[in-house]
Amino acid sequence: MAEVNVNLPGGGYAIYIEPGGLDLLGERISRLNLGDRALVVTDAVVADLYGERALAALRRAGVRAGLAVIPPGEESKSLAAAEGLYTQAIEGGLDRRSPIIAVGGGVVGDLAGFVAATYLRGVPFIQVPTTLLAQVDSSVGGKVAVNHPAGKNLIGAFYQPRLVVADVAVLATLPARELASGLAEVVKYGVIADAAFFAWLGANSEAILARDAGVLGEIVRRSCEIKAAVVEQDEKESHLRMILNFGHTIGHAVEAATGFARYTHGEGVAIGMYGAALLASLLGRCGRETVENVAALLGRFGLPTAARGCRAEDLTAYLARDKKSIGGVVNWVLPDGIGRVTICGDVPDEAVRQVLAAITG
Ligand SMILES: NC(=O)c1ccc[n+]([C@@H]2O[C@H](COP(=O)([O-])OP(=O)(O)OC[C@H]3O[C@@H](n4cnc5c(N)ncnc54)[C@H](O)[C@@H]3O)[C@@H](O)[C@H]2O)c1
Numbered sequence: 001m002a003e004v005n006v007n008l009p010g011g012g013y014a015i016y017i018e019p020g021g022l023d024l025l026g027e028r029i030s031r032l033n034l035g036d037r038a039l040v041v042t043d044a045v046v047a048d049l050y051g052e053r054a055l056a057a058l059r060r061a062g063v064r065a066g067l068a069v070i071p072p073g074e075e076s077k078s079l080a081a082a083e084g085l086y087t088q089a090i091e092g093g094l095d096r097r098s099p100i101i102a103v104g105g106g107v108v109g110d111l112a113g114f115v116a117a118t119y120l121r122g123v124p125f126i127q128v129p130t131t132l133l134a135q136v137d138s139s140v141g142g143k144v145a146v147n148h149p150a151g152k153n154l155i156g157a158f159y160q161p162r163l164v165v166a167d168v169a170v171l172a173t174l175p176a177r178e179l180a181s182g183l184a185e186v187v188k189y190g191v192i193a194d195a196a197f198f199a200w201l202g203a204n205s206e207a208i209l210a211r212d213a214g215v216l217g218e219i220v221r222r223s224c225e226i227k228a229a230v231v232e233q234d235e236k237e238s239h240l241r242m243i244l245n246f247g248h249t250i251g252h253a254v255e256a257a258t259g260f261a262r263y264t265h266g267e268g269v270a271i272g273m274y275g276a277a278l279l280a281s282l283l284g285r286c287g288r289e290t291v292e293n294v295a296a297l298l299g300r301f302g303l304p305t306a307a308r309g310c311r312a313e314d315l316t317a318y319l320a321r322d323k324k325s326i327g328g329v330v331n332w333v334l335p336d337g338i339g340r341v342t343i344c345g346d347v348p349d350e351a352v353r354q355v356l357a358a359i360t361g
């Protein structure tokens with residue numbers, strides 16, 4: 001078992017990373033001294049696979065939990081879905097001590113967290129991530145949100161969980177495409193903060209794709225350590241935290257321009273990381289070998305580096321709405337090489353145009 005702690009002024013929390021953690025959920029929650037009612041939010045796929053185990057673990061700890069099941073997929077990150085969950089929370093008699101527990105991927109976590117942040121002006125929030133992407137990224141750090149037709153995560157809050165329980169054994173049932181999607185965010189950590197981790201991912205790619213439990217546990221631990229260290233220094237993204245958005249400027253634009261239907265979030269981020277590396281090399285900020293190394297590792301994991309079926313001009317409109325834009329200027333996160341990035345607000349439009357042409361061409 002590994003434990004990573006996130007230390008924040010408003011209250012820190014533990015991330016428990018272990019196979020079988022789902023069955024210990026009730027025990028872990030009971031140590032937080034919360035109410036004896038809860039709402040478990042999950043999606044239909046995860047409900048079938050793990051819903052009963054989560055409820056049983058809570059029952060053993062004396063917690064009476066209702067189950068709210070949303071349709072799987074990005075479309076559920078909506079205000080309409082949030083309203084359905086508020087109604088279930090009210091009907092379930094949840095009060096200010098009652099936790100909302102997200103059991104699922106990033107969609108479930110972002111939506112349930114948004115509801116936890118706003119129901120009764122905030123109730124305790126617990127994350128039980130079941131995708132690799134959610135275990136390495138979305139369950140940690142407190143970004144919760146729903147989408148707007150104009151872009152990703154445009155309506156949201158910073159609202160930290162009280163506890164994260166990452167059971168790496170549940171990754172055994174994850175479809176291969178979703179495993180790869182999570183690996184995109186893992187590659188991100190290597191590029192932004194840890195060249196040795198990046199190299200280790202390449203050296204262990206076979207074991208990773210074969211889902212070796214020890215290797216996956218190590219990936220989740222190191223990723224959470226890197227994310228926790230950044231969030232501790234800049235919880236509300238006033239500057240440094242933007243580095244966690246490496247690959248997301250183009251990635252979010254690709255997701256939105258294709259109706260959130262063609263690419264998974266991780267695939268969008270993979271295309272965006274390649275685009276950002278290309279941009280950095282065009283500007284002379286990194287060498288061509290950085291672009292090649294990023295492309296090679298993404299390729300090993302079966303991730304895309306081009307946005308087929310997208311037009312460059314469609315992406316441009318979404319870039320302008322990037323949450324890292326200040327006064328109309330997009331802050332790009334660009335690699336200096338593998339293991340270090342710089343936040344750049346002075347990127348010429350012509351270089352961006354060349355990159356968009358290259359990744360859509
Ligand atoms: N808040 C953050 O910091 C943050 C970080 C990264 C991504 N995100 C958001 O997360 C979302 C993507 O999350 P995701 O990649 O987890 O996608 P997801 O939640 O859509 O899950 C992907 C698919 O896997 C299924 N699934 C989940 N767990 C499973 C399991 N153990 N076995 C089998 N199937 C399983 C789900 O039902 C779904 O069909 C995006 O909306 C993205 O914007 C948020």
Ligand SMILES: O=C(O)C(=O)C[C@@H](O)[C@H](O)[C@H](O)COP(=O)(O)O
Pocket residue numbers: 137141143152153185237241244245248323
């Ligand atoms: O935690 C962060 O900070 C991140 O940027 C992590 C990203 O992987 C994640 O996709 C996040 O939801 C993006 O946030 P947004 O502010 O660009 O909507």
Ligand SMILES: [Zn+2]
Pocket residue numbers: 137185248265269
């Ligand atoms: Zn992301």
